[in-house]
Amino acid sequence: MSNSFDPAALRRTILEMAFAGSTVHIVCAFSIVEILAVLYRNHLHLGDGTPRAEGRDYLVLSKGHGVMAQYxxxxxxxxxxxxxxxxYFGNGTILKGLSDxxxxxxxxxxxxLGHGLSVGVGMALGAKRKGSGQRCYAIVGDGEMNEGAIWEAILFAAHFKLDNxxxxxxxxxxxAMGATYDILNLGNLVEKLTAFGFDSQAVDGHDEVALDEVLSKIKHSSNGKPQAIVAKTVKGKGVSFMENRNSWHYTxxxxASYADALAEINATSAANGDRRR
Structure with a gap:
């Protein structure tokens, strides 16, 4: 593999897995593709490059149902x-439909949902106390922000000044069951997270350049505040008949739909390649 973390290639892999395993959560994975691509490409310190390298940065996928993007x-x-x-999802595989x-x-x-961030906060606290220099990146869903445990973890992180x-x-x-606005409206998350003691900002979660700039700035910040990025994304990004169609959460x-989705991703990728030349 090239380690380029090209979003089109990542989406093709997600489709390949979902079709092979006749499984769901495709659109949940699609919305975090660019976030993960930029993290793995430019920001995660992976030590010796093995999955459990000593001193690695931690990537906590609290939104565990998006795991195909991480796979x-x-x-x-x-x-x-x-x-x-x-x-994927075949006999004997170790890969499950949720992060494990x-x-x-x-x-x-x-x-x-709601528990992964607390684990990530603990990892960040441990790294801080050891002075290891390790960072922790925790990805949560906006629906997951409904959970009380999320806000307990946020309060804890700010109190202990976890700027890693x-x-x-x-x-x-x-x-899962509808629009976050209708189910439990949390309003402006940047404002809320700032009020809870985080340095917070919004970014287009599909703009790799913007994501890279924000993450680079954060890495050089050590002001005693944990950081928050509210990434504005499209559920199902990359395949038009899936975008903002919440029925695809469980479809x-x-x-036919596999072939159509692949064709659309390939066509968009080819067009983007032409524009870059």
Whole structure:
């Protein structure tokens, strides 16, 4: 693999896994593709490059149902191979539909939403006390922000001045059963997180340049405040008939929809390539 973490390639891998395993949560993975690509490409310190390297930065996917996006990045790193992808949800596979800490490369077992951030806060606190220089990046969903445990973790992180913690909110506007606005409206998350003691800012979660700039700035900040990025994203980004269609949260691919989705991603990728030349 090239380790380029090209978003189109990552989305193709997600589709390949979802079709092979006849499984769901495609659109939840699509919305965090660029976030993960930029983190793995430019910001995560991976030590010797093995999944459990000593001194590595921690990437906590609290939004555990988006794990196929992380698996796609792990394929780029060579931590997963083509057979792992083709056998997703098959007999004997270790790869599950939610993040599981038993899989090397995944830091937490999550999917019971609201708990992963607390684990990440603990990791950041441990690294801070050891003086190891390790950073923790925790990705949560905006629907997950409904959980009280999230806000307890946020209060704890601010109290202990965990400026090695970066919280990234995938604000795609939906959760399993509907729009976040309708189910429990949290208003302006940047303002709320700032009020809770974080340095907070919003960014287009699909703009790799903007994400890279924000993350670079954060890495050089040590002002005693944890950091928060509210990433404005599109659920299902990259495939038009999935975008902002919350029914795809639990919809499985057919042969026809798989072919249509791949064709659209390939066409967009080719067009973007032409524009860059």
């Amino acid at each position: 796609a990045c792990m394929r780029e790193l060579g931590w997963l191979n083509d057979d792992d992808i083709r056998n 800490a038993h899989v090397p490369g995944l830091e937490v077992t999550s999917g019971s 913690l970066t919280l990234i909110v995938d604000e795609n506007g939906f959760q 499985r691919l057919t042969q």
